[in-house]
Amino acid sequence: MRNAWSGHTFPHPPGRRRWMKDAHSMDPERPVQHILEHHRDLGPIFEIVVFGQKFVFVADAELAAELNDEKRFVKANSPALEGLRGIAGDGLFTARNDEPNWQLAHDLLVPAFTKQAMQRYHPVMAETLDELFVVWDSGDGRVDVGGDMTRLTLETIGRTGFSQAFGSFTTDEVHPFVEGMVTALTLGRRKGVIGALPGARILERRLDRRHADQLDYVRGFLDDIVRSRRTAATTGGDDLLGIMLDQAHPVTGQRLSDENIRYQILTFLVAGHETTSGALSFAFYYLVRHPDVLAKAVAETDAILGDDPDATPSYEQVPRFRYLRKVLDEALRLWPTAPGYARSPREATTLGGRWTMTPDDWALVLLPLVQRDPAVWGEDADVFDPDRTRPRLASTAKPFGTGERACIGRQFAVHEATMALARILHRYDIAGDASYELTINERLTLMPEDFHVTLTRRRPATGGTPLPAVEDAPAAAAVCPYTGSTSG
Ligand code: HEM
Known part of the structure; x- marks a missing residue:
């Protein structure tokens, strides 16, 4: 049994079978939602065993707080992450803790996320939004939220990080790289599931062969990004690609290999867009469901941006949208778009004072349950309320992960999501379909499915409802409720 926990058996779904174990009580297409719907009563820590693979889930905020303690625990690669290594190798997300390329890439790339770097990305983010607005203004107002947020965030990370556009706003065709990437991710997820089956290696090779063309295309596309930057008249640059190609580690002098750079580009293109587009989509879902919240959010954009619906916030203005941040944070509390992360002890220890855990064992912190733990968030934990006071142990709300392997x-x-929310709410009246029932697509991340809204251009104050005056309050950096650090 993999992840054996010294033979301990946790509560598990009823009807365990001899060979398949709990496979019948997992829904491979929507595993997180299935657990929320059917297994919430299994308690603070429970297991689901699929053939020879044991998954241990933590649903309780106290236990999650313990696992988040970096002195005792570290990130573990779950089977899902291991499954992605075929395409993402030792890129930042999928690297194992002891792989030297993690530290090297981390040290090299941290400067790409400083305040100065964010100031450079800000105008690119704003221009990318402008292009989306052109598409929306020429349409009939009906918008597929998940689809368009995905186009926006993919273009944004592509352009800011790699000077790579995907033509998302000029054609209805999905870029072949996006199709290839989705195939690669789906393949990785399948490999993570079948890894414990007898003959798994044969099945995995068969899957790789079946999708070889698309995987080759993805690799070729990534190599082309590198090649064209290398041959461009102006090499260098301080974006992600420029740093990876041109800079050596300041202490060791080491550089990333071409293979690792390919892994990092894929990692950033995937990690840098799916999660953010999901977060934006959930925020819009809750906004249209809560007209009072929507009205407050729009009022905030009017107060900061004034009466021109086309206004673009400056870099310094973005952290002032404090209510929008609360909306985003609350959406990410209920539906953390990266729904969990795995943790292992640095050395043998006891979790919760009861369960022996060795470095070979790992538990999945299941964020949609931890972040709705009624013992911490109260009996209304499932209710969307951006004004809720953050309770004791709120630090276990960690949609961006924890410790040194938290989200870079x-x-x-x-910044990207706050600006997008602010500009969209300031520019358009937004109406949802009252009959829409939230369904969530679970690929690697969570995303509302088939969720549409109707947008209507707001008119400037001279022609319509007067908008409140611009607030003159000094910009204060927003404080991240998860880490206490300032953003931007
Ligand atoms: C709302 C948006 C986002 C969410 C919810 C999110 C969530 C997370 C989480 C939970 C982890 C830790 C995973 C683990 O411990 O296994 C993580 C890691 C990571 N994220 Fe994000 N992320 C978001 C946006 C981004 C963006 C925009 C980028 C890049 C521009 C990015 C790049 C990464 C990378 C490279 C890692 C791996 C870090 C490491 O292990 O050193 N993420 N993210």
Whole structure:
């Protein structure tokens, strides 16, 4: 049994079978939602065993707080992450803790997420939004939220990080790289699931062969990005690609290999867009469901941006949208778009004072349950309320992960998403379909499915409802409720 926990058996779904174990009580297409719907009563820590693979889930905020303690625990690669290594190798997200390329890439790339770097990305983020607005203004007002937020965030990370556009706003065709990337991710997820089956290696090779063309295309596309930057008249640059190609580690003098650079580009293109587009989509879902919240959010954009619906916030203005941040944070509390992370002890220890855990064992911190733990968030934990006071142990709300392997792109995501929300709400009246029932697509990340809104251009104050005056309050950096650090 993999992840054996010294033979301990946790509560598990009823009807365990001899050979398949709990496979019947997992829904491979929507595993997180299935657990929320059917297994919430299994308690603070429970297991689901699929053939020879044991998954241990933590649903309780106290236990999650313990696992987040970096002195005792570190990131573990779950089977899902291991499954992605075929395409993402030892890129930042999928690297194992002891792989030297993690530290090297981390040290090289941290400067790409400083305040100065964010100031450079800000105009690119704003221009990318402008292009989306052109598409929206020429349409009939009906918008596929998940689809368009994905186009926006993919273009944004592509352009800011790699000077790579995907033509998302000029054609209805999905870029072949996006199709290839989705195939690669789906393949990785399948490999993570079948890894414990007898004959898994044969099945994995068969899957790789079946999708060889698309995987080759993805690799070729990534190599082309590198090649064209290398042959461009102006090499260098301080974006992600420029740093990876041109800079050596300041202490060791080491550089990233071409293979590792390819892994990092894929990692950033995937990690840098899916999660943010999901977060934006959930925020819009809750906004249209809560007209009072929507009205407050729009009022904030009017107060900061004034009466021109086309106004673009300056870099310094973005952290002033404090209510929008609360909306985003609350959406990410209920539906953390990266729904969990795995943790292992540095050395043998006891979790919760009861369960022996060795470095070979890992537990998945299941964020949609931890962040709705009624013992911490109260009996209304499932209710969307951006004004809720953050309770004791709120630090276990960690949609961006924890410790040294936490999300390197958090400030990027928060800045991009806050600006997008602000500009969209300021520019358009937004109406949702009252009959829409939230369904969530689970690929690697969570994303509302088939969620549409109707947008209507707002008129400037001279022609319509007067908008409140611009607030003159001094810009204060927003404080991240998860880490206490300032954003941007
Ligand atoms: C709302 C948006 C986002 C969410 C919810 C999110 C969530 C997360 C989480 C939970 C982790 C830790 C995973 C683990 O421990 O296994 C992580 C890691 C990571 N994220 Fe994000 N992320 C977001 C946006 C971004 C963006 C915009 C970028 C890049 C520009 C990015 C790049 C990464 C990378 C490279 C890692 C791996 C870090 C390491 O292990 O050193 N993410 N993210």
